[in-house]
Amino acid sequence: MCLFFINGSYAETSKSEDSLAHYRQLLAEQEKKFERQRQLLEEQGKELERLKKHLDALSRQSPTPSDQSKPSAQTSTVAKQKEDTPKALPNQIPSGPVGQAPPVSKEPARPPEMPRLSETVGGVLTKKGNIIIEPALAYSYSDNSRVFLDAFTFIPAIAVGLIDIRDITRHSLFASLGLRYGATSRLELEARVPYVYRADIQRSRPVSIGSSINETFNATGNNIGDVELTARYQLTDGSGGWPILVGNMVTTIPTGTSPFDIKFVESQEVPGAMFPTEAPTGSGFFSFQPSVTALYPTDPAVFFSNLQYTYTLETDGNVGKVDPGDAVGMTFGMGFNINERSSFNLGYSHRHFFNTRVNGDKISGSALDIGQVLLGYAFRYSQRTNFNLSIGIGATDNAQDATLTFRAPITF
Template identity: 60%
Template sequence: MFFCLLSFYGGNGYAENDLQRDNPLEQYRQLFAEQQKEFEKQRRIIEEQGKEIEILKARINSLAAQSPSSQPPATEANNDQTVIAATSPKKKIEIPSKPVGQAPPQASEKPRPPEIPRLSETVGGVLTRKGNLVIEPALEYAYTDNNRVFLDAFTFLPAIAVGLIDLREIKRHSFIGSLAARYGITDRLEFEFRAPYVYRSDSQRSRAVSIGVGEDEIFNASGNDIGDLEFATRYQLNSGSGGWPIFVGNMVATVPTGTSPFEVDFVQSTPGAVFPTELPTGSGYFSFQPSITALYPSDPGVFFGNLSYSYNAETNENVGKVDPGDAVGLSFGMGFALNARSSFSLGYSHKHVFESEINGQTVNGSELDIGQLLIGYSFRFTPKTNINLSLGIGTTEDAQDIKLNLRLPMTFDFLSQAY
């Protein structure tokens, strides 16, 4: 019976194997089940690794946001490196010892004059950095309206004059478009060149009251041409440390390239009254103006002052040897920053012009006092472009009534582009 049972069970096993071999569908089912189990196992491994990667990302972001003084101790960083190395055996990832994305500390910059709205060629703005080129188109408008009394007569008593008395009203408009270029030779030294184009228009109404003229004589004249070329250089003399103000030396030279007033023809309308046929666009002589500017920062304001002397060279003209009067000037004021992009300034300028001479003889009435109230505004339109607007209001009889100046300096950095 034992042999019968053995034979029975043995016969069934062989029968089952023969059945599987004869039925390939059953083999595919078993193979699919095994592959499905392996897939589930790999999926669980990938999910666990994804969770570990998210944890490591959070730790790296936390370390990057921390300051150097608040970084975790070295032991914790080493533990993190160990965890990363264990989860990624093929490539070891090292956690940086310094904050990610933070630029290294830069060397302290040299003290530079603070930037204030430009009020004149010697006051305002900031020195151009080394390797920077500033292109500055500008437009200036000036208006003058005054009444003059021309007396060509002999006075016997304060109320009695024999000769020509000419009452004249003059309205003068001036437009000056200019293009300037400034280049920073060093951080303390810059050079500037300016080329202006001038348009002037005068309207004069005159009446010679001493000869019985019944009607006013009205005469209009204009002139347009290139103006006098200007060359300027500025140098920062000190660093301003130790509580001292920053001193900047300036030198402005003018070349007489415009139409000289000695080249203008005059015509006579009424007896003794002459008018120019055209208006000059230049001075007719060389001039040199050294000056020194002092800037004292007092956050958020900047106090400034300027002292200048203008030397006007002699020139030989058809009227003889002309010696234009020299001039001394003084200006002062304060600039104030409204925010990171805009600022304004308020100041006063006064210039005294000494008497001129022709062939060694003093020209009476040529001594002038020119005073102006100065208001300036600056706006940083882009990181490389500023808009400067300044207004001058005449405070003396010899000064222009209104002087409006719009500048648009644009900076080009050639030094950084070279590297």
């Protein structure tokens, strides 16, 4: 029994000694691994220090204007630096500019897009080679009361003759098709052909002969209107804080029915009063309208203005040589972008027409002032199609009471 016990104790002691030796071996291996990692960290630290010193040396050796005149020395220095430079770390920050600047575009800055208020204000120039077809529909309404005096006065308060009071209501509808072409990056050409429907209602009542009823005359007319040819050229690109300037030239060709070609009838109730039997669809005159439009973008707003002069050629009428008089005008306002697809603008337009001349004699009191408050809305339906709505509200007696124009330019 005693020998067995001793043998059992001896076996247990041998097992504990083997375990201790195994743990000592594991500890020795871990110490060796730790030592190798410590050596790697030291080597990496030395490498970082060497890279920093090399980076400082490159910064101090940046080329100067005098060095640029020595291409051979500079080339050898760069080659030597490439041989001595180790691979850069992924997060290393370069000491100089990387890459090159993008090429400067030679195309002029395009005018900002805004709702079109007239043929000379709004929209953008058509890109070179593009064609835009623009169907448009416009409506205008005016209602004026006028006093016609066919008499003479022998004292300021007494008139002898015919005094006729007329109320003239006019409805006009214009359907037109425009074609615009971008000849160059700065030049745009446009032709527009309208079809016009007009309905005039005149109610007349003489007050000097004691008439008890009003006489009403209705005159309508529908035919092709006056064809317009327009050229627009971008003069400046708006650099240096200056506005973008666009020169415009609008030529009107009298292809519509002239006011001198319609017939008149004499009133039965108003002796001596003449009324038209149809409404004209054109002006009857050739006209040329040069103008300059200025656009000043200040995101998100665009300020605009336009100065124009209208030169009208005289023509032969049923009363002789008729010169309707030239005109000067100005339009100004501001456009505002609501978002990437819609915008609106607000402006005012005023034109002054000088006195008409018949056979060289000036007709006193024939000068006109036409002022309108303008509102415009634009919506980009797609990349090729826009919707444009403009509204004009008459601000003077001679202006139309209201105008409404819808345009839908389509780009090809």
